[in-house]
Amino acid sequence: MNNLPLLLDAREAIDYYHQHPGMTDAEKAYVVAFLSGEGRSNSQIREDLGIEKVYTVTHLKRAGTLSEEELTLWLRNPRKITLGHVRAVAKLPFSKREKLLRDLLHTRTPVHKFEAIAKGKEVDRDADIKRLETLMSDATGRPIKVRYNPRSAPGN
Structure with a gap:
């Protein structure tokens, strides 16, 4: 239905x-x-x-x-x-x-x-990921969001 x-x-x-x-x-x-x-x-x-x-x-x-x-x-x-x-x-x-x-x-x-x-709280994001998003956004001139799952990251 x-x-x-x-x-x-x-x-x-x-x-x-x-x-x-x-x-x-x-x-x-x-x-x-x-x-x-x-x-x-x-x-x-x-x-x-x-x-x-x-x-x-x-x-x-x-x-x-x-x-x-x-x-x-x-x-x-x-x-x-x-x-x-x-x-x-x-x-x-x-x-x-x-x-x-x-x-x-x-x-x-x-x-x-x-x-x-x-509730208005931002989801915790890794500082390195935020930095990468900022660098990519500055380079491309467009907003960039990186999907990142820390649980599946190699080396953990």
Whole structure:
């Protein structure tokens, strides 16, 4: 499925959830957000959907605060954007959220690094790599970013 379902009432949302056991986290977040918008409490949502863990509804509810476009982007890219990534950006303003999610599609950023980026902290980079980027940028006149994985570097 490439689009979010059209839900009209709480009963339909609950039925949709139970009829599609293999749904993605994006769809789950959409259904939970819909039920929350219908006035259901977290405990009612857990009971209706058969979710055992309390924090699962909270995480999905937070992820459900994304715009429909962002949820659709997540739905279409479930291998690149995870619930952890979405939770990291859920409280940011729309413009920052969308940019970070779109940038995530082009990079394979782990959730812990993505959380740091979302909080405004720069990802730790090796000083030699920064220097190389600066030298190359100065030489070419264009911004250069070097992808470097210190764990796979020879000599470690």
